[in-house]
Amino acid sequence: MKYFRLVWSNLLRKKTRTTLTIGSFAVALFLFGLLVTIQTAFNQGVEVAGVDRLVVRNKISLIMPLPLSYEEQMLQIPGVKAVTFATWFGGYYQDPKNFFPQFAIQKETWLKMYPEFQVPKDEWSAFLADREACIVGRKTAQKYGIKVGDRIPIVASIWGGVWEFNVRGIYTGARTEDDTTQLWFRWDYLDERRQWGKGTVGWYVVRVENPDDAMAVAKAIDERFANSSWETKTDTERAFAAGFVKQMGNIKLLILVIGGVVFFTLLLVTGNTLAMSVRERTGELAVLKTLGFTDVAVLWLVLGESLLYSAQGGILGLAAVKLFTLHGDPTGGFLPLFYLPPSKMVLGLLVALATGAAAGVIPAVLAMRLRIVDALRRV
């Protein structure tokens, strides 16, 4: 700790250079944090997917419906414990940029299927009692200032017209990562009001008796409806969510490539800055050694500088991402769970420190190996 002032003083030697170096770290870590946030947002569905839930959709495409009659038939299949269904509404609230997911749900079975979503009992009863009722997720309610008792208009881009709903409740998630941006309303209301597609649902969600049998049950469901007009494709919820992410391309690879390029560039920039700084201070380092500082102490002094650069830049960059994500999804609903988890912040800081150490190691070793008499001769 008593050497800290010495290391710190060296950082203040050339303030512009130090600011730019810390700035480059901050920008890189901001980018890293942002990419990780996006990746987390994409993968959140996969992370929180229930292990005992299957998603049954039309084999041709997710946008093709399935008949309502399948509910009863699926309940007959051995291993199936419960079934619910939903239909994508695809509307927006007041303005096209105010997008959040709206589902027409099976009101009797939905909450039993998703115990992670919590709605106060009285609010749920009010929802069941009102045909035009809806339940709004906490995040969306906060974002648009929606309260219980409001009557809100949703412009239906698929079904046409403006649909008005009475907000009867606000749901919350049991975990931070649970999606609370959705709006649910009653499927029977949708089916009654829509002009086409009556008697169909978007997809089914099936709870299996035993998660170990999930694949067998999925196979049985698809076999049951094989060669029908509405063939099915059944996946575990996790596989379904992962497949959805895959449609967006290989996000992980993209993040790794961009992140890798940024960090490699950063490594070169910081390494060069440090090497320049060490070269400029050859005489001073030799003086320190003359006074009795060991080679290893000098190595740590230089490495300490690099770590200080990276720690400050890292904290700045990650703090900026955190602030940025506090405003929530910047895409208008495409990434509902847009936040930087604390674990990723720690990871970011570790990455910054590792980058700092990697950038500093060569200049530090050069400083360590410096021969006093040679260096003093150059002063």
Added chain:
Amino acid sequence: MVRVDGKGNTGALVQVRSLDKTYQRGSQEVHVLRGLNLDVERGEFVAFMGPSGSGKTTLLNLLGGLDLPSRGSITVDGDEITHLSGPKLAAWRARHVGFVFQMYNLLPVLTAFQNVELPLLLTRLGKADRRRHVEIALDLVGLSDRLDHYPRQLSGGQEQRVSIARAVVADPTFLLCDEPTGDLDRKSAGEVMALLERLSAEFGKTILMVTHDPRAAERAGTVLHLEKGELVEGQGGS
């Protein structure tokens, strides 16, 4: 008493025996020091003079454990330093040697106080004790009012006095001064030499100094001349 014949008192503070230093310059071998002997008693103030390239700085570097001889031995206060490894030699330097350079070599990013404190960072002294030692050292060199000044805010003479305070702050066994007045005007040089003289006379510090300046050399108790890598006794100044 200083001797250069290798027959000095075994209790001498510094004992140099048959010291050789050879450099390889391309394919040529350059003998800088040849079979050099030296005995310096505690409290002596010795000046080394000689033309450029005679090996004065090389000798100082060897005596300070900054470089290793090609042959021979150096014993300081009973410790033979020529066989010490890197970390041990660094620890030995921290404990026994105070260096004063021609160009002062203060760290520009540190204040006078912080520069003088540097050698004490290598000791076990606490913050308060370090402060006390630094204040005493800066007071000794007459700069107690310049504690928070950076080197750029000091004159050359003041910088050199800070560098002397840094050299003595940890109370080393001896001081090695390489052209301490080489970069100073006559007045500042006189002040620096008076200070070194005082350290020798009042505080009994052993000082080995390399200089080109005859006025500086005459302040020393003994003047030795280095010629073609060999030491020759000269005339003492004061």
